[in-house]
Amino acid sequence: MLTPSLRNSVRRGVDLKKALETKLDALHLKRSGGADRISDEYSAMQLSAKDVSNLIAFLKLLDDVSDERFRELILKASVLDTSSDSE
Numbered sequence: 001m002l003t004p005s006l007r008n009s010v011r012r013g014v015d016l017k018k019a020l021e022t023k024l025d026a027l028h029l030k031r032s033g034g035a036d037r038i039s040d041e042y043s044a045m046q047l048s049a050k051d052v053s054n055l056i057a058f059l060k061l062l063d064d065v066s067d068e069r070f071r072e073l074i075l076k077a078s079v080l081d082t083s084s085d086s087e
Contacts, residue, residue: 007070010063016056024049 003023004014023045029035030042047055058077062070 006059006062006074007067008063010060016059017052020047020052020055021049023047024052 004019005012009016023042024047026035026038027042027045027047030038030040035042062073065073
């Protein structure tokens, strides 16, 4: 499954919501066992429909930064997992 480049995606007019929803559909298809042609990496994805708006907001922040800064921000990004109990 092709993924559009994340670099300057907003400026290039990439529909991030559609791209991410396509990935979610592939994830669900792969996990249901109905997609041998989809990479096994999709089974490991930890992405939900609730994550899409936050991910889009993050990607929009990356628009118009230098190539060097873009790489740095992507590589050093961390995700706060609030799904587990911390008690």
